Amino acid sequence: MTPNVQTRSKWRRPVRLAAAGIASVLVVVSYLSGVGGDADAVDVRRVSEPAMPTTQPTVAPTSTSAVVPASSSHGVAAAPTAPAVARKAAPKTAATQxxxxxxxxVLDWVDAVGRGDVKTAAALVGRKSRRYIESLGGNVEGFMKESQEGYGGWVQSSDRQTTEIxxxxxxxxxxxxxVLSGTSRGEGSDGFRTDAIPAVRIGGGWMVEPTAFRSDTGGRLELVTPTRASDGRLATMQPDGVISANALGTGDFYFSLEDQPAARVQGERAGGGARATWDPPGDMAAHRHLLVVAYADGDTLTAFAGVFDVA
Structure with a gap:
């Protein structure tokens, strides 16, 4: 049964397609009800780094001897021509949408991933995510294919719901x-799930940033409170509870309940990273809440979404 999250959200019924089973190399920034995991962390870093083919053309430089003609049309020896060197072809600029x-x-992106349309999915990916993928020696279309098992499950969801923060x-x-929430059939599980996907406006339109991580630190985001219960769900909180999270870097955290605009909190140094604590205004009502936490630091833009109850 889908939890009753009290939020003003928009509903979309997706096209139903069968998602192919391809092992994902990315940890999706999500909370999957009923699935166990680290009791304290939501880790959005890569879990493996398979060798990825590169699309950049490589042409080995070759040279020819300079040709010096005996004379020009005026009977004067011409200057020698420079050696002809085959240069590397400049990489093509990826098409974007x-x-x-x-x-x-976000909806067009997850639907493209789910139906295996890697060209459209890759074209909707923003420059930060693209830069991270290419820093691993991979190509964006290849990563979109590997993401199909995780994000692609949303195309089969009959109760998919969206919330914008x-x-x-x-x-x-x-x-x-x-935030996508509802019943998803991704990654071998049919249950309630939430995914938080950043979108950024570039020029006059919007693109998605699903893997906007720094190549040296990844996109690790640890939720400290609420903690996780033994079954993997977020633990029940008291009405006067606070929300806190850790991340690598020195950036800003953003916190939101339901569909409210996010509260920005400057991270404070904690160990090798930063921690931020947010005290929601007033006491939290005794019902189920949608929690969204985001973190931004240069090339890093990552987010988490989950639901918890207040006693």
Missing amino acids: TRATPESA ELGAVDNAPTTIV
Whole structure:
């Protein structure tokens, strides 16, 4: 049964397609009800780094001897010509697409991933995610194919729901976290799930940033409170409870309950990273809440979404 999260959200019924079973190399930033895991952390770093084919052409330089003609048409020896060297072909600029709203960008992206349309999915990926993927020696289309088992399950969801959380300007670009919630058949499980996917406005349109991580630190985001219960669910909290999270770096955290605009909190140094604590205004009501936590630090833009109860 889908938990009753009290939120003003939009509903979309996706096209039903069969998702192919391909092992994912990315840990999806999600909370999957009923699935166990680290009791304290939501880790969105890569779990493996398979060798990825590169699409950049490589041409070995070759040279020819300079040709010096005996004379020019005027009977004067011509200057020698420079050796002809075959240069590396410049990599092609990847085709990109944008959408009119954050929601349409994310929905079109997950649907493209689910139906195996890697060209459209890759074209909707923003520059930070693209830069991270290419820093691993991979190509964006290959990563979209590997993401099909995880994100692709949303195309089969009959109760998919979206919630938009506005962060404001992040790294000088309007940014919104789009949360998908509902029954998903991704990664070998049929159950309630939430995914938080950042969307960024580039020029006049929106693109998605599903893997906007720094190559040296990844996209690790640890939820400290609420903790996880033994069954993997977020633990029940008291009405006066606080939300806290850790991340690597020195960036800003964003916290939101339901579909409210996010509260920005500057991280404080904690060990090798940063921690932020947010005290929601007033006491939290005694019902089920949708929690969204995001973190931004340069090339890192990552987010988590989950549900918890207040006693």
